[in-house]
């Protein structure tokens with residue numbers, strides 16, 4: 576048997592999404608020893624979500640104990656505005672909490688040491704350690720699902736800015752356009768998120784679709800309405816990526832989330848539209864994420880393991 580650093584030890588990783596939670600026990604090599612999924616009781620309000628997170632952590636801890644594993648740390652990642660340094664969930668339109676000391680609350684309720692992170696930054700971190708962005712120093716990871724958010728890695732370091740960095744989905748691409756959940760109008764999210772693409776097709780044709788994947792299938796079939804909706808999303812996305820590219824000069828843009836499942840149907844026109852908007856700027860490669868919907872959970876595990884090992888930065892901290 577090969578030597579296995581940290582055998583018998585694990586971290587708990589939990590990715591809390593707007594509709595579901597993905598939990599895992601991960602070993603030192605981020606190998607899942609056990610996984611579970613639970614619905615997020617979002618409709619029941621933020622207190623119910625909090626109770627469900629604590630209960631899920633408790634269940635994962637019990638399962639670890641039953642497997643004879645020592646739990647080193649728990650990593651929990653959530654959507655919205657998350658300040659990793661103060662371990663507070665500042666804001667989530669989706670779940671409804673405001674300025675919550677989430678790591679502290681969960682640690683009290685579960686008696687586990689808890690590290691808090693942001694779901695999309697966690698996904699970007701996982702892609703940069705294990706996935707599509709390995710070895711790259713300047714990366715923009717964009718998750719396109721129900722909403723749109725980005726993780727920025729600049730000169731090899733994550734850009735967090737108190738939790739407010741990376742809100743690409745709220746860049747205005749159509750001034751005066753459709754109202755956005757954030758209170759503004761014409762945000763990228765209202766045009767190019769998976770939910771916006773599906774809604775735009777239905778609004779244009781009166782025909783209901785299950786989701787953006789169905790619109791993608793209609794694009795391939797040659798449906799002119801689907802093509803128009805798709806092209807509008809591609810153009811908006813490329814315009815936002817050109818802004819981000821001009822400002823941050825990533826060498827690599829990684830597209831993830833539900834809409835990126837369309838693969839080349841999305842990536843090829845985005846590459847072309849982006850190339851047409853850049854002149855002197857650094858030309859990023861645009862690739863698809865490889866970790867799929869596991870990225871956030873793996874990132875939560877990375878945060879947890881990082882918390883157990885005093886880094887140089889921590890050693891230098893006052």
Ligand SMILES: [Zn+2]
Nearest residue numbers: 745755757762
């Ligand atoms: Zn917005």
